[in-house]
Structure formats: C-alpha cells, structure tokens
Amino acid sequence: MLQSFFTGLSGMLGFSKSLDTVSNNVANMNTPGYRGTSTFMRDVVGENGSGFGATVGDTATRTSSGDIKQTGNETDIAIVGEGLFVLQNESGDYFYTRAGQFIFNEENMLVDSTGDFFVMGLNEDSNLERIDISEQRILPPVATTNIDLKGALASTDDSHQITPIPIYDASGISHDLTLTLRNPTDSINLWTVEVTNNLGDILGDGEIRFNSDGSLLENFNQISITTSLSGSEQTINFNFGEPNTVTGARQSLSGASNLVTGTVDGNAPLGLTGVKFNEKGVMILQYSNGDTHDGSQIAVASFSNEQNLERSTGAMFTAKDDQTPTIRRPAEEGMGKIKGESIELSNVDLTQEFADILIIQRGYQASSQVMSVANELIEQLYNGTRG
Incomplete structure (x- = not known):
C-alpha cells in the first residue's frame, strides 16, 4: 500500500x-x-x-512547418518546405534554424536578428561562406563604350540631330554628346555622321549607308570615335543596327526622321538601394540606376532525423557528433523554396x-x-x- x-x-x-x-x-x-x-x-x-x-x-x-507571415522586411526570409538555415558563430560552430529574421550588421554581414550568428551561403564551388556585401554596396563607374540607335531617317530630310546623348567616362563623370547626321543632295542612301561635345568640338565623324530597301548596308552600319575624357582615352561605338536589317536604324522614303538613342552602356558609381531574395535563395541587389545584380545564395541544410537535433539558443538547434547535415541550395533536390519578406511562425x-x-x-x-x-x-x- x-x-x-x-x-x-x-x-x-x-x-x-x-x-x-x-x-x-x-x-x-x-x-x-x-x-x-x-x-x-x-x-x-x-x-x-x-x-x-x-x-x-x-x-x-x-x-x-509553421504558418508563413509576410513582414515587408527585405531581409526576412522563410523556407517553404524542407530545410533549415545554416548559421555560424564567431568560433566557427554551426547552428540550424527555421527562424529567418536576418539583418545586415555594421560590417555588411548578413546575421540573425540578435547579431550573434552569421548567415551562411554557398559559393560557386558549393562551399559554405558568410554572406558579405561590403564590396557590393557601391559599384564602381563604368565608361561608356557602346551606344545603340534606333528609328528612321527620312530620305527627304537634309539633316537630323540627336542631343544630348549622356555618356560616362572611366571616372564616372557624365558628358553630353551631340550626333548630327546629314543627307548629301547627291546621294540618296548615304548619311554623314558627326559627333561633337557640349562645346561644339568635333570628336569624330563617319558615314552610314542603306540598301535600296531601307536596311543598313554591310560595313557601313557603325562608326567609332576615340576621344580624351577626364585625362584618359575612350573609344565609343555608335551602333546603328545589324546589316541588311531594319531592327535598329532604317531609311524611309517619306515621313519625318525619328532616329533616337536606345541602349547606352556605362554608369556613374551606383549605390545599393534594396535587397531581396528569390525562391532559389539568391540575393538580388538593386542599385540606384534600376539595375539588378545577383549576390550570394542562401544555404539550407537537411538531416535524416531532425528530432535528434539538440536545442540551443532561441529557435536554434545544433547537430550531435554522429549527425552529418546535407547542405544544398534552395529549390534543388527536394529542398524547400525561399519566400522573401516573410518569416515562419511557431x-x-x-x-x-x-x-x-x-x-x-x-x-x-x-x-x-x-x-x-x-x-x-x-x-x-x-x-x-x-x-
């Protein structure tokens, strides 16, 4: 009893x-x-x-899995499906979690919300590395080398001018060019081209020619100039289109000339304006000119039995000595996809x-x-x- x-x-x-x-x-x-x-x-x-x-x-x-909640924070991410985020502390120890509340610290490293753990990504060799955007905060200037043109030149017009055409030198300084095209009276399918700067100085010239159907004549579809800008020589190609086509510039028998610039490469130094993640965990970096560049890719881990993981700080786990994680990229080989600007709830x-x-x-x-x-x-x- x-x-x-x-x-x-x-x-x-x-x-x-x-x-x-x-x-x-x-x-x-x-x-x-x-x-x-x-x-x-x-x-x-x-x-x-x-x-x-x-x-x-x-x-x-x-x-x-818990429910997914949209937060609107660009560095919050959630895994939809299989996988755990891989984190690392200062000592090099690895931790695993489903909590995707991440931020960039003062050193431009992607860390968890406490700032104590680094978020790990996969490089091109599929090796784990810390995600660092220090070198991607500002992109260096790129000198303009190619200017594409598109539209029509009317054979009934005597001349046509395009101005201003903004370009960049190797230092990222902007310059304005003017393109003047003239149609000689003794030639129907030939146009002379003259490139001047904002002071009226002639930087280069050439000519373009057209076939009878208005398409560009081969070997006369581009002109190049070499000039000195901010103390360094710079070659700029004016591309009027592919020969024997009318996809770029063309000549029309009537109407008004409407030739304009299309794509102009080169840029001043570009500042980072935003970050987001796609479903494959690739960080998309957005810059001040609207361009985007791919950054690091998030790493995800899986275990044969997650219940054997040991609980650590917060919502984090550590692996036992006999547990070996499988590290993969999101949305590959059965791993879950990444949902940006969201977190997984409890x-x-x-x-x-x-x-x-x-x-x-x-x-x-x-x-x-x-x-x-x-x-x-x-x-x-x-x-x-x-x-």
Missing part, C-alpha cells in the same frame, strides 16, 4: 513536467521559427514485473496545447486522488491496530 504513494507521486511529477513543456510551447507561440515539443511518459517496471509508476521517457521536437497549435492541459490536469488530479485514498487506507490500518 505504501507503494501507492510513490506511484501516485511519480504520476504527479510526470504530469508536472508535461505541464512545463506545454507552458513553454504556449510562451513561444509567437516566437518565429520555434518548434514545439511533446513530452512522452513511460512506465517504471520492477524486477518482478510489477509497476512502480511512470517517468518522463522522452521529449520530442515537432518538425511540422508551429505551436493552441488547440492541441489546451487539450493537453486538460489531460494533464485530470491526470494530476487522479494521481493526487490515488495518494489521498492510499493515505486514508493507511490511516484506517493504523487506527485498527490501536483497537
């Missing part, structure tokens, strides 16, 4: 620990990337097969937690009642011996 006390007590202790687990789940219901846990009991059996109550057998991590289900609370409460009350009944029986036994 005394064993009933200890059996009831083991039940009360077990349910208390189960309540600790539930309370921790509820407390973290709004923690991004948090994965809830479940406590399982097992019976305690003596050598003769008799029962001696229960004890906490195992605490398992729930590996189901996978805690309040309905399940409240149901567990009721079960724990009833179990605790029943174990307590067992102790009360055992106490009454022992008291009756003692009272009987007094008589």
